[in-house]
Amino acid sequence: MAILKTEGLTYVYSAGTPFEKTAIDNINLCIEENCMIGVIGHTGSGKSTLIQHFNGLLQPTSGKIYLENRDIWEDKSKLRDVRFQVGLVFQYPEYQLFEETVFRDIAFGVKNMNLGESEIKTRVLETAQMLGIENNLLNRSPFALSGGQKRRVAIAGVMAMRPKILILDEPCAGLDPKGRNLMLNQIRDYQKKSKSTVLLVSHSMEDVAEFTEKLLVMSHAKLFCYEDTSLVFRRAEELQALGLKVPQIASVMQVLRKKGYHLPEDLYTVEQAKLAILELLRKR
Amino acid sequence: MLKDITLGQYFPVDSMIHKLDPRFKIINTMLFIIMLFSGNYFYNLIIGAVFVILVQILSKIPFKISIKSIKPILPILIFTAILNLVFIDSGETLWHWNFLKITEGGIYTSVFMIGRIILLILGSSLLTYTTSPILLTDAIEYLLSPLKKINFPVHEMAMMMSIALRFIPTLLEETDKIISAQKARGAMIDNGKLIDRVKAMIPILIPLFVSAFRRAEELATAMECRCYRGGEGRTRLRQLKATGKDYCSLMICSLFLIISVMLNFIIN
Ligand SMILES: Nc1ncnc2c1ncn2[C@@H]1O[C@H](COP(=O)(O)OP(=O)(O)OP(=O)(O)O)[C@@H](O)[C@H]1O
Ligand SMILES: [Mg+2]
Numbered sequence: 001m002a003i004l005k006t007e008g009l010t011y012v013y014s015a016g017t018p019f020e021k022t023a024i025d026n027i028n029l030c031i032e033e034n035c036m037i038g039v040i041g042h043t044g045s046g047k048s049t050l051i052q053h054f055n056g057l058l059q060p061t062s063g064k065i066y067l068e069n070r071d072i073w074e075d076k077s078k079l080r081d082v083r084f085q086v087g088l089v090f091q092y093p094e095y096q097l098f099e100e101t102v103f104r105d106i107a108f109g110v111k112n113m114n115l116g117e118s119e120i121k122t123r124v125l126e127t128a129q130m131l132g133i134e135n136n137l138l139n140r141s142p143f144a145l146s147g148g149q150k151r152r153v154a155i156a157g158v159m160a161m162r163p164k165i166l167i168l169d170e171p172c173a174g175l176d177p178k179g180r181n182l183m184l185n186q187i188r189d190y191q192k193k194s195k196s197t198v199l200l201v202s203h204s205m206e207d208v209a210e211f212t213e214k215l216l217v218m219s220h221a222k223l224f225c226y227e228d229t230s231l232v233f234r235r236a237e238e239l240q241a242l243g244l245k246v247p248q249i250a251s252v253m254q255v256l257r258k259k260g261y262h263l264p265e266d267l268y269t270v271e272q273a274k275l276a277i278l279e280l281l282r283k284r
Numbered sequence: 285m286l287k288d289i290t291l292g293q294y295f296p297v298d299s300m301i302h303k304l305d306p307r308f309k310i311i312n313t314m315l316f317i318i319m320l321f322s323g324n325y326f327y328n329l330i331i332g333a334v335f336v337i338l339v340q341i342l343s344k345i346p347f348k349i350s351i352k353s354i355k356p357i358l359p360i361l362i363f364t365a366i367l368n369l370v371f372i373d374s375g376e377t378l379w380h381w382n383f384l385k386i387t388e389g390g391i392y393t394s395v396f397m398i399g400r401i402i403l404l405i406l407g408s409s410l411l412t413y414t415t416s417p418i419l420l421t422d423a424i425e426y427l428l429s430p431l432k433k434i435n436f437p438v439h440e441m442a443m444m445m446s447i448a449l450r451f452i453p454t455l456l457e458e459t460d461k462i463i464s465a466q467k468a469r470g471a472m473i474d475n476g477k478l479i480d481r482v483k484a485m486i487p488i489l490i491p492l493f494v495s496a497f498r499r500a501e502e503l504a505t506a507m508e509c510r511c512y513r514g515g516e517g518r519t520r521l522r523q524l525k526a527t528g529k530d531y532c533s534l535m536i537c538s539l540f541l542i543i544s545v546m547l548n549f550i551i552n
Pocket of ligand 1: 023042049
């Protein structure tokens, strides 16, 4: 079932000045429940602008956004509820920390929801555990943590609100490969457990190939496509024309196929490729 | 959005006025201000208005943009008008109530004052509309350089000004981002009681200060790495060069000033 729907969404920055810029142009989308979705597109294609519409931070220049079939701009006093239901984590979220302790920073969003003390506590502890924030860190100052730990605290702050849709803008930017993998695994576990929808903005095709079920591809302010991940990566040439790549392993498979090996079309993670090649070898 | 606030408000189009030497533009603006204050007659205002309209057209800045610069001073305008209206007591009394009275002189003065302030703002914002902040500080450094003789730190002042100007948009953008991020966590920023709103500033101000200090430190390190040692022996990337057009503009402005001053004598 669709949880979020957009109709002809268009946004223009600095309208009426010489700096005018259409950042997203006539976007029609229908986003399902309980799904892990990747958002990709070249730099400046409008990804960040698009996701800020989903929780009502930006008001569309024209077009509509429906959350569970209700126009979110219909009643402005309910916008705050929309933000609790659609959690948005910005790029480099560690720069938004401000509380005295990690615990209180994670609790900031939940407190704004007017929940009881005990509920706040359970949620914070649960989320911290899910993201691997150790208990002894909870009473430290967030400014005394490492970059990666700060990032986790900031993400936990939004996750703890238990939104129906969680949007993460490049959550892995600037992390080491091991840290990336851990973070993405934790995000996937969160998605599985909460049965919510997670939107993951990323520049890494490998990451979206491995961790997402569907892909939303933006190009020059327009929606290029919104399809199953495997279907998108079959269109390698089109993606390359957009300045995007397919995962490295998919390119390797493409070359092997050209050399006459009979490998299926939809291989785009290392794990799948390994199995397919082993299978091929066994048949010989 | 915060970023849309016109600050520095440089409006980049290609025009004659944009190309003038910024030092001359500053001097011309000063002459214009002197002109506005050179006499208390409506003639002086008319000359000022002619000047503003002329420069406005030459600079290709849309009138709409200029009108926007008046908006923030509306309260001051109204305040001035009311003070003059009520307190100036000359000429025929038109209306009175208890100790309040409105006289012909009061009306004349308040209209005159409003006109003068509007022209003042329109004229001086044309300077900032047509000159990029960096050029402006360069020009100020040149114009103030005689003060170096009395050990006034002209270069340091100019450097501070250009750094500040450079970082205003960056910090505004950052503020925008932080506000959005905290709003995404349900912070109440544009509604609620006064106390709540003041409290809501904390989640914005703390990250903003943290990042401003971080940036300051990074910039200081970067400048040190490039061996920055102050103004001593430093050459410039952008040399300011006066051309015939610049002297011409100075002459035209002086002419306007002279006419405005002369008119006073003629009327007297
Ligand atoms: N605050 C703003 N004011 C004016 N223009 C903006 C603003 N933010 C973004 N833009 C412009 O809108 C376009 C889309 O920007 P957006 O940030 O959505 O891209 P993006 O896909 O997130 O890029 P990236 O992958 O680099 O994060 C860009 O061309 C950008 O220059
Ligand atoms: Mg972005």
